[in-house]
Amino acid sequence: MSKLIDAQLRELTGYTLRRATTSVMPAVNRVLEPFGLRRITYSSLVIVVRNPGLNQSQLADALAVERPNLVQIVDEMERDDLLSRERSAFDRRAYALSATEKGAALEGEATKVISAFEAAVTAGLSAEQVKTLHKNLEIIEANAAKLEKADERQVQTS
Amino acid sequence: MSKLIDAQLRELTGYTLRRATTSVMPAVNRVLEPFGLRRITYSSLVIVVRNPGLNQSQLADALAVERPNLVQIVDEMERDDLLSRERSAFDRRAYALSATEKGAALEGEATKVISAFEAAVTAGLSAEQVKTLHKNLEIIEANAAKLEKADERQVQTS
DNA sequence: TATTGTTATACTCTATAACTATA
DNA sequence: TATAGTTATAGAGTATAACAATA
Numbered sequence: 609m610s611k612l613i614d615a616q617l618r619e620l621t622g623y624t625l626r627r628a629t630t631s632v633m634p635a636v637n638r639v640l641e642p643f644g645l646r647r648i649t650y651s652s653l654v655i656v657v658r659n660p661g662l663n664q665s666q667l668a669d670a671l672a673v674e675r676p677n678l679v680q681i682v683d684e685m686e687r688d689d690l691l692s693r694e695r696s697a698f699d700r701r702a703y704a705l706s707a708t709e710k711g712a713a714l715e716g717e718a719t720k721v722i723s724a725f726e727a728a729v730t731a732g733l734s735a736e737q738v739k740t741l742h743k744n745l746e747i748i749e750a751n752a753a754k755l756e757k758a759d760e761r762q763v764q765t766s
Numbered sequence: 767m768s769k770l771i772d773a774q775l776r777e778l779t780g781y782t783l784r785r786a787t788t789s790v791m792p793a794v795n796r797v798l799e800p801f802g803l804r805r806i807t808y809s810s811l812v813i814v815v816r817n818p819g820l821n822q823s824q825l826a827d828a829l830a831v832e833r834p835n836l837v838q839i840v841d842e843m844e845r846d847d848l849l850s851r852e853r854s855a856f857d858r859r860a861y862a863l864s865a866t867e868k869g870a871a872l873e874g875e876a877t878k879v880i881s882a883f884e885a886a887v888t889a890g891l892s893a894e895q896v897k898t899l900h901k902n903l904e905i906i907e908a909n910a911a912k913l914e915k916a917d918e919r920q921v922q923t924s
Numbered sequence: 925t926a927t928t929g930t931t932a933t934a935c936t937c938t939a940t941a942a943c944t945a946t947a
Numbered sequence: 948t949a950t951a952g953t954t955a956t957a958g959a960g961t962a963t964a965a966c967a968a969t970a
Contacts, residue, residue: 613817613828617809618900620880621888622794626805628903629787630830630938631910636780638917647784648960651775659771665928670771672788674962679930701928701969722778729909730779733902742776744891744899745786751887752789759796788961806937823951832939837953859946859951 621748632729639725643718644688648673648681650722653715656691656707663702690714779906790887797883801876802846806831806839808880811873814849814865821860848872 617623633647640650648671655670656662662670668678682705685691690711693703707715730738775781791805798808806829813828814820820828826836840863843849848869851861865873888896 613813613820613824614809616812616816618904620884621896621900622790622805622884623809624900624903625783625787625790627830628907628910629783631907631914632780632783634938635910635913635917638914646959647780651772651781654774655771658774662771663928666771672785673960675928676930676932676963677961682929696928699928699970703929725913726778726780728913729906731909732905737902738779741899741902742779742782744895745782746776747890748887749786749789751889752786752793755793755883755886756789756796759793804936821951831937833952834940834954835938854951857947857951859944861952 625745625748635729636722636725639721640718643714643721645714645718649685649690650715650718652678652681652685653690653707653711654719656705657712657715660706661704663696663699663704665702667705685711783903783906793887794880794883797879798876801872801879803872803876807843807848808873808876810836810839810843811848811865811869812877814863815870815873818864819862821854821857821862823860825863843869 614623636647640646643650645653651671652667655667659666659670664678664682665675667673667682668675671678673681682691682693686693689708691705691707693705696702696704733741772781794805798804801808803811809829810825813825817824817828822836822840823833825831825840826833829836831839840849840851840861844851847866849863849865851863854860854862891899
């Protein structure tokens with residue numbers, strides 16, 4: 609019954625996207641909870657492990673998070689001894705971020721479980737279908753970003 | 767540069783989904799703003815127009831919104847004269863929701879603009895590719911919901 | 925002048941407990 | 948006992964303005 613009620617909305621990419629995200633996010637949180645991680649701290653850890661020395665602005669940019677909001681995220685991870693802030697030798701305004709041993713180890717363990725979760729959440733889809741899905745989602749992400757940019761320009765000049 | 771930094775995360779459905787949603791939602795909001803609507807009120811309006819007489823619990827269920835959170839949404843739409851609450855003849859606890867003339871007209875206008883937005887946000891994808899995308903997103907939504915349900919059972923019995 | 929990190933703040937979304945009136 | 952709608956509330960997530968230190 610309720611599956612038919614929103615039939616028209618199911619034709620909309622925005623709605624379908626939102627429904628899938630709302631369903632998946634709490635599930636991801638549950639997977640990460642035993643590691644003391646949440647989505648944003650796990651994502652940060654993955655990036656810092658693979659890009660040691662990057663600064664907070666670069667991390668915020670990579671994750672599409674506002675700089676002010678990243679501060680408390682990095683605070684939390686530093687407190688949990690997952691990463692460290694060191695003043696950059698080149699630019700004393702910036703902090704060079706790097707994962708601690710504990711952080712790198714935790715990332716490895718969490719990634720194993722995330723991979724298993726990934727398999728479960730994409731059950732019924734082939735590897736190629738998943739790849740296509742990701743590609744198409746990135747196209748949509750870029751399209752929407754372009755629309756927003758155009759809209760901002762319009763607001764500024766009007 | 768920053769496109770490569772999160773390469774590993776881009777392999778994850780949860781991450782790619784989240785990024786696309788975060789990009790699309792503000793764009794949808796901008797499209798609806800001139801109509802005095804936000805995503806949830808537009809979605810509610812579409813459903814009520816096509817399912818007149820349904821009650822708030824049914825609407826909340828269809829939209830995957832918690833009942834308490836729907837109250838203020840319906841309040842807002844009633845205040846804006848988009849829909850009306852009438853005590854159900856069959857069950858005096860429930861309200862039968864129906865769109866006002868103004869609400870129905872607004873839904874029609876907003877849907878036209880949303881359709882144009884839909885085309886812009888799926889630019890580069892064929893109608894069939896979009897259809898497949900929606901189908902696969904629904905599979906993922908269902909997979910995640912199943913995982914959450916299983917997890918809840920585990921918590922209850924442990 | 926511009927940028928890095930920061931503080932303060934506010935708004936939206938989401939979730940839960942507990943109440944009332946009906947069933 | 949259970950359900951429909953409601954109130955109150957709290958926690959995430961997200962966004963902006965403004966500041967000090969440094970470039």
